Amino acid sequence: MKKIMLLTLISVLLIASGCGKSENTNKNQHMNHENMQQGENHEEMNHETNQSQEVTTQAVWKFSKEIPKSNEMVDLTIQINDKDGKPVKDFDIQHEKLMHLIVVSKDLSYFDHLHPEYKGDGLFTIALNFPAGGEYKLYADYVPKGASKVVKNHTVTVEGEKVQTTPLKPDENLTKIVEGKEITLSFDELKAGTDVTLNFNIKDQKTGQPITNLQPYLGAVGHVVIISENTDEYLHVHPMDEKAKGPDAKFMTKFPKSGIYKIWGQFQHEGKVITVPFVVKVS
Numbered sequence: 555m556k557k558i559m560l561l562t563l564i565s566v567l568l569i570a571s572g573c574g575k576s577e578n579t580n581k582n583q584h585m586n587h588e589n590m591q592q593g594e595n596h597e598e599m600n601h602e603t604n605q606s607q608e609v610t611t612q613a614v615w616k617f618s619k620e621i622p623k624s625n626e627m628v629d630l631t632i633q634i635n636d637k638d639g640k641p642v643k644d645f646d647i648q649h650e651k652l653m654h655l656i657v658v659s660k661d662l663s664y665f666d667h668l669h670p671e672y673k674g675d676g677l678f679t680i681a682l683n684f685p686a687g688g689e690y691k692l693y694a695d696y697v698p699k700g701a702s703k704v705v706k707n708h709t710v711t712v713e714g715e716k717v718q719t720t721p722l723k724p725d726e727n728l729t730k731i732v733e734g735k736e737i738t739l740s741f742d743e744l745k746a747g748t749d750v751t752l753n754f755n756i757k758d759q760k761t762g763q764p765i766t767n768l769q770p771y772l773g774a775v776g777h778v779v780i781i782s783e784n785t786d787e788y789l790h791v792h793p794m795d796e797k798a799k800g801p802d803a804k805f806m807t808k809f810p811k812s813g814i815y816k817i818w819g820q821f822q823h824e825g826k827v828i829t830v831p832f833v834v835k836v837s
Contacts (some may be wrong), residue, residue: 558732602649610637613694613706624687632706634676641676644699649772653678653696654790656779660689661719662816665829667779670694687714691785705788722783722814724835732830734759735823744836746812751794752778752805754819754830764801771822776803783814809836 585832611634618629626824632653634642642714645652664685670678684690694706694759729738742750754776756765768775773794780789799806808816817832 591647608777610638610701611635611642611698611704611706612637613708614671615692615708615710620653621684622684622710622712624684624712627681627683629679629699630670630680630692632670632678634698642698643675643679645672645698646697646701648695648697648703649774649777649792651772653694655680656693656695656781656788656790657682658693658781658785659686660691660692660785662722662781662783662785663717663719664690665779665819665831667777667818671830673762676819684712685740686713687712687716687718693788695790700717705790707788722816722833724814725833728832730830730832731759733823733826733828734829735830736825737819737830739817739832739834741834744809744834746809746836749806749808750793752807752817754803754805754821756801756803756823765823766800767823768798768800768803769822769825771797771820775799776805776819776821778805778807778820779818780809780815782811787811787813788814804825812836 592620605661614633614635616631616633632655634645636642648654650673651669652686653670657666657668658664668680668682670680672678678694689709689711692708692710694708695703697703728740729736731737736759738755738757740753740755744750747796757763758769773776775793775798777793778789778791780791781787787810789807789809791805794804794806805823814833814835817834819830819832821828821830
């Protein structure tokens with residue numbers, strides 16, 4: 555009798571042990587399945603995020619003359635369409651304008667910052683006057699309503715007498731005299747892929763006194779445009795403190811690649827816009 559009871563007890567224990575293992579295994583399998591599902595969802599979210607960053611607009615550039623000529627006015631239209639070719643009708647204002655148009659010569663000796671007029675149905679227009687013959691690059695900077703900023707570029711060859719070009723060389727002296735202002739550029743280490751703060755210190759050239767009454771230019775203390783030597787890289791940087799009035803104006807940016815870049819800082823004082831250029835080398 556005792557032997558029978560002992561065998562019965564052993565059988566019960568074995569069955570209970572097997573059930574426990576089965577439940578634990580099923581539970582672990584279920585948890586692993588949930589983790590796999592979470593991983594798949596996470597990948598899908600990242601994929602969707604990447605898709606949302608894809609360019610969804612296109613720019614159609616058209617001059618009123620087939621070949622623009624230097625020192626002659628020429629009309630330019632920029633038609634902004636969506637990826638299906640339909641006009642983008644609504645845009646967000648960025649620093650008081652719907653579009654910023656940057657025009658530079660191939661050697662970056664010429665620079666202009668303009669603002670085309672919006673006519674509706676995605677159409678922007680502006681009249682241009684190129685100062686000399688040669689190649690120019692244009693950057694249209696805009697924000698479709700509710701979307702991220704978009705930059706489109708276009709290269710045009712202009713007929714006319716060309717000016718002598720000189721290769722870009724990094725400035726040895728980062729203090730420039732422009733429009734009666736002494737402007738000094740300083741920064742941390744210039745290294746590609748690393749955040750850097752660019753500081754423009756502005757003084758009166760004659761007195762050496764700091765300028766503390768800079769006026770807002772396009773809604774901020776200043777604007778900075780940076781273009782690489784080969785014109786492939788374009789950065790439009792806004793100030794860290796838009797309400798600053800000088801003498802310092804700080805801008806944070808990140809150079810995408812090493813190489814030589816030209817920097818244009820733009821500020822306004824006593825109703826006049828001041829544009830100061832610098833050339834730097836990024837390691």
